[in-house]
Amino acid sequence: SEGSTAAADPAFADCGRVACELAAQGRITEAHLHIAASPLSEAARTMLHKQCADATLECDTFAEGLVVKPTSEGRWGVFATRDFKSQDCILQEMAVVPWSWFDFSDPERLEALIAELRTEEGRAKTARLNGMVPRSVPEIPHAVPILRELEGNVRATHPDLEGEELQELMRVLAVVVLNAHEDGCHGFGSLFNSHCTPNVEVRGWIHMDVYCLRDIAAGEELCISYRAHGELDMAVDWRRFRFAQKWGELCTCPRCQRELRELGVEDPDDVA
Structure with a gap:
């Protein structure tokens, strides 16, 4: 099987060992990024993300089928490698440090x-x-x-x-x-990008509990919203302005890009 083939690969074992050592030290994001940057197959990296999470005391739930890889914009993002159903819990994770x-x-x-x-x-x-x-x-x-x-x-x-x-x-x-989420900085949870139409959301307190908002197909990026309550209903120019105020850059999510095109904006990067 694909899983047994990956497990027999020395590179798989080496990558997993380093990632689990980092995770055991609490360096969770670094551990998952080490896996993401490996030359292994996506299936192998998906397996290692789960192994890494299992070695992490902060992580209570880590759904099989999550992988970290570059987005089309060149930043890291969390993607589904299998289908998920609406209201599936894909991650429950304590804060790495309890600071906001x-x-x-x-x-x-x-x-x-x-x-x-x-x-x-x-x-x-x-x-x-x-x-x-x-x-x-x-x-x-x-x-x-x-x-x-x-x-x-x-x-x-x-x-x-x-x-x-x-x-x-x-x-x-x-x-x-x-x-930081309200209760601190989270390891794997820090890798979710923002979207003005998120397909997953953060719930709970103390834990970062991430739930699917709709059915999600394999291959989709999993995105939360970084915005305050109510901001998702704002017009696109105001959403991007508020995003830039907080995060220092314009929101470039597909929804913002689509709505700007509908308004006839030729260069979205010039609009805040």
Whole structure:
């Protein structure tokens, strides 16, 4: 069978070993991206994603049939490799770190994070965020007002922070701002892209519980919505404007592209 053939491949075993080691350290996103970047077949990578999730204490439910691969836009995305039914639960995952950007809008909490990053235990904790976007400081979208404000607060209160130490702090803050659900940053859950007509949604608290909103066919990308409640009913120009305000870039989901074409917009990248 295809599964037994994949399991007999030394590359399969090596990739799985590294991914499971990363997952056991809590570096969950990094583990899944290691699998995604492997030269293995999609079927083999699907199997390894499940093995990796099974080795992860934070993950309670991980449906067989999920694979991470590049989207047509060149970013990572989560895809179905089998059919799913409406209301299927495909993922239940605890936060890798229990932080949200709301925590760091509090000066005392920000001060505590800076102190924590200067300890070995703190550096080990933030290593769990490896693999989550942005993966380096140059990728931080400086247009995001939250990050600008946080960086300004850091520079004003800690002029001694510079070089690699400042870069690492800003990486952590950016990862939290751009990836956190209400209850923290999630490993595999950080890989879902946004869509203005999502086919899966996040439910629950403490756990990231991801459920299918409709029947999903093998090959479809699984997308959540990054938007606040009610924003999906806005006109396309307002949706994209609000998205850019929060995430530093225009929404490029197929729904936005289609609605812009219907309005006769020739260059969607120029419209916010």
